[in-house]
Amino acid sequence: MKVNFGGIIPLSTVDWPGRAAMVVFLRGCPLHCPHCHNSQLQTGERQVALHDISSRIVSEVKGFRGPSRAMVRADAAISALPGRPPLIAPVRSSPTRQIELDEASQRASDKPFVDALVLSGGEPLLQPEASSRLFRLARSLHLSTGLETSGCFPDRLGAILATGLVDRVFLDIKADLQEPDYEMAVGRENISVLVRQSLEVGLKSEVTLEVRSTVFPEMPSSSQLERIAGALFRLKSVYPNNRLERMTLQQGQPRNGEAPFDPVSVDMMQKMAEGCRAASHGQLEVRVHATPKITWEN
DSSP: OOEEEEEEEEEESSSSSSSSSEEEOOOOOOOOOOOOTGGSSOOOOOEHHHHHHHHHHHHHHHTTOOHHHHHHHHHHHHTTTOOOOOOOOOOOOTTOOOOHHHHHHHHHSOOOOOEEEESSSSSSGSSSSHHHHHHHHHHHHEEEEEEESSSSOHHHHHHHHTTTTEEEEEEESSSSSSSHHHHHHHSSOOOOHHHHHHHHHHHHTTTTTEEEEEEEESSSSSHHHHHHHHHHHHHHHSSSSSSEEEEEEOOOOOOOOOOOOOOOOHHHHHHHHHHHHHTTTTTTOOOOOOOOOOOOOO
């Protein structure tokens, strides 16, 4: 089986807060979001055998031999994205030394440094079979599993959640769930209804769910975010067994090649978060995630 492959981040702490996660990027996305940081993964073909990707994942988790040069180049391109950690060199065994049986057994039984695998993109559900197989592999390695999705494929989301292979869904909601707001945010018509359906699929399935909205200077506005929070509050009552954990407001940053702009300040985002809490009658946890501001001192 071939996979339209984007790359791997061996270790990330930003995709799943509180977890050390390996992130696998699958290429291809039906949306055209104007500020997309993964725009180089929206289109293009880079077909890689699933077996090769699986071997790479096992190698990283278990600390065996390193990846091919082609995979390293792909990973380096992903690591160059804003907000991404630098590429971490894999641990390699010496090619001239044969390890003893006891050492091999110890390596296989040691708890891996990462404890989760996240599929991202692009849009992973463009490749549902590959996503399922990679999640099965993660299960065999005793890793928790997370799916980052734009919500464009509610039927496919429902199907993969029904397998029980996904522990957590990170659902990106780009704007108020109505047109034309959503079209402005994603560059395509009639997507908001699909995202709403995906939201309901996630709430109904009882998977742990985190809703993410990335805030840029022009959109979504405070009122749009409050309407998203209000919709989440109403749907929580419709699906009382839901496991909606939080709504996260992410600070949007300029992507590579884009004209620079000043991100929305953390203070303003905190005010937006307060508005979202009020819109949900205090029933929704709202978190702000911003890029740390580093000041160098001589």
